[in-house]
Amino acid sequence: MLETLSLFLGIWLLFLLLAIYYLSQAPEGRVGRFRESVSEHFSAENRARALLQEMLTDEQYQQLMKYGYLEVASPSSADRIYRIPGSGGLVKVYERGSAVMELCLQPAEPLPDGDVVLMHKLMIEANEPEYLQKANHFAPGIISLRCPHL
Amino acid sequence: MGMLRIMSRRGDDRITWDPKKADANDPEAQAAVREAERIFQEARMRGATAFRVSPGPTERIDKFDRTAEQIVIVPRVVGG
Numbered sequence: 001m002l003e004t005l006s007l008f009l010g011i012w013l014l015f016l017l018l019a020i021y022y023l024s025q026a027p028e029g030r031v032g033r034f035r036e037s038v039s040e041h042f043s044a045e046n047r048a049r050a051l052l053q054e055m056l057t058d059e060q061y062q063q064l065m066k067y068g069y070l071e072v073a074s075p076s077s078a079d080r081i082y083r084i085p086g087s088g089g090l091v092k093v094y095e096r097g098s099a100v101m102e103l104c105l106q107p108a109e110p111l112p113d114g115d116v117v118l119m120h121k122l123m124i125e126a127n128e129p130e131y132l133q134k135a136n137h138f139a140p141g142i143i144s145l146r147c148p149h150l
Numbered sequence: 151m152g153m154l155r156i157m158s159r160r161g162d163d164r165i166t167w168d169p170k171k172a173d174a175n176d177p178e179a180q181a182a183v184r185e186a187e188r189i190f191q192e193a194r195m196r197g198a199t200a201f202r203v204s205p206g207p208t209e210r211i212d213k214f215d216r217t218a219e220q221i222v223i224v225p226r227v228v229g230g
Binding site for chain 2: 109119
């Protein structure tokens, strides 16, 4: 068991060293583009977080930061709550406190996580029937992986 | 001030306009409104959804509203 673990660790370290060597040998342009891409990603996430903070109440934003999800009440049913994950995944639907289904709906182009949260919130609040119609429905607990692109 | 926010992979892009100045025939303000309206329509043609988020409760809109304080455009969505 210990030998297998050591072997895996060794292979992993070898790959890590190869990756470091590859990056150090790569032309400046390639490394520059990588850095730029990382920087763009963080900039997009920061903008999305700022938009989210602006659009949510303090309580909603705190809930998202503390628990990792945002709960949105159904405009049509007092018993129904939509739980939107903060970092991608299926939206869980609860009725009278019990999970009744999970929904997968995603933007056709990739968006920062914060924008995806806001997308779900706006769609639920503004046109819940259309939101339910567009989303794919799953039984609760069957799928736990992130939707593609989320 | 009015603001159009378009969600994209870069975060949201913003366009602002001053409806009062546009109503007073200020050429710059009118150009900003026209530009916001053009972007709104282009996004809608690509299947995006627009929401007026203020003033008042969130509302889905199909036509550009220059009196809106804030409009958020979400790209086309698909069931996953």
